[in-house]
Amino acid sequence: MVDLVPVEEVRAAARRLEGVAVRTPLLPVPAFRPVNLLVKPESLQPTGAFKLRGAYNAIAALGERARATGVVTHSSGNHGFAVAYAAAMLGVRAAIVVPENAPEVKIAAIERAGAELVRVEPTMDARLEGANRIEQARGYVQVPPFEDPLVIAGQGTIGLEIAEDLAAIGTEPAAVLVPISGGGLISGIAVAVKAACPGTRVIGVEPELAADARESLRSGARVRWPASDAARTRADALRVEQVGELTFAHIRELVSDIVTVTEDEITGAIGRLARDARLVAEPGGAVAVAAGLNRTDDELKIRKDGPAPLVAIVSGGNIDPSLLAFALSYNR
């Protein structure tokens, strides 16, 4: 039995993140009507993705000796940049292990932040091994992308903000739609949202082509999808092959359901976010909006045009410009 992250840890993370993470607004999008969908644009964090919250919280909570040595992580890009950026803010050395097929735009940002880059094969095993090697050789502390209570607590601050902002206007979300990769984002958000609004459905969203978490939830045990399968989706941030043990415990306990979206629906959502909400989203960042726009009331088990809003997390915006240009003219 694994202990879930307590909501008090999420509140402690919120205090550490004051003045560091952008307090992103909840955006109504009139052009999405009749779907009553509010967008939480984590793409507006300085690193372009929510990952800054968890990474900063984990590094800020380290002891003096660990901070004097350094931190290391493996990441498909956004978490790597977040660790590099947070470490630089806190004056800590950082080494980032990245899969060699990560988008250039993400790798360039990590280098600009001043971190050391270590490229490996694009499998979970190669990434883990790379990070372990640096930990053992140099004593660097690992900041895992999702399987860590402090990282989960940091991502959970998004859920606190959603509940606070909606309480201020006297309502609660019918559902919160959250992209799933390793499961850290949805675990933290579920802890915070369920504590404040027990009746809200927390729903995970995956690409149909990388739906290991959905299969895991349905079967009751963690399933691993081969890297070659997970790599088929253009949502590069969601190519993790398997959720973590700790995150799966949160998902089983707190997540109502996991739905999937097609590659077409992802591209369409990127276009609609740019045209209708003036937001640049990456493919993995757009899956929750894709689900909000395309899954039916029956599939989500809520009324999409009801008085209680759906909230969709736009988790990141680091997209190759040519793909964004393509999506702009994509009308689905």
Place this chain on the structure above:
Amino acid sequence: MVDLVPVEEVRAAARRLEGVAVRTPLLPVPAFRPVNLLVKPESLQPTGAFKLRGAYNAIAALGERARATGVVTHSSGNHGFAVAYAAAMLGVRAAIVVPENAPEVKIAAIERAGAELVRVEPTMDARLEGANRIEQARGYVQVPPFEDPLVIAGQGTIGLEIAEDLAAIGTEPAAVLVPISGGGLISGIAVAVKAACPGTRVIGVEPELAADARESLRSGARVRWPASDAARTRADALRVEQVGELTFAHIRELVSDIVTVTEDEITGAIGRLARDARLVAEPGGAVAVAAGLNRTDDELKIRKDGPAPLVAIVSGGNIDPSLLAFALSYNR
């Protein structure tokens, strides 16, 4: 002698706008370094531009009888949509006079909000005449795009938020860069910012091809540029031929300087905002960022890489998708 809008009116507007206008965050953009520039993305308002603040404040302050009749305005698009949207929120009928060369994306949004559209020639005279005709024939109350104390006070709430957010982290802006068209936005922001931070430079920004406000400030009297000249810039939101009498009084009293940007610099700023800040900006919305990136310390009379940040208003994001796609690959 014209009375300036008192900061108390801006505070009253902030109370009316609670829960209506999005409280937009101040966004750091690491990729803009060494320029220490924070972006205020008014493109994230539900209507895609700051104009909602002034329009809603003006309509919400109307008496019962005026609200029972209706409101009318003339606008190059963003103000028209804002009046249509605010009127619908408040249950008031609205007629919108638009220049026939306004972008289709803006006209479609006005129609979706349920307002009546009246198309006229793209000159200030034709627009004023169209609005006057509806006022006289039906008794609708005019909500002017800029030359009105309540509209100016509404836009000024942006300045209150900037001063508050920076005070919370113990600093003040070195300068606030603000797009100028009719002058309502910069007038309101200057009232609020100068009240809180008297040492901050409030700097207007215009396209070189529509620089009537700059010429007016330099010469000490309001200058009118021919519509055919002002129409040359792709910043359609900034094609107003002359600032107002009331807004010019604010500019002369409170604005430190007005600088200009080229069409190339505007397109470049749209591309950089999308790639580096994950924001979709329209041409008129991007001019302040263009100035922050391209004008020198000498031209702005501040240190762009100093500890006190520059703040640039991204005033709107309603851009034709094909222009955004072009700007994405534009590297200047």
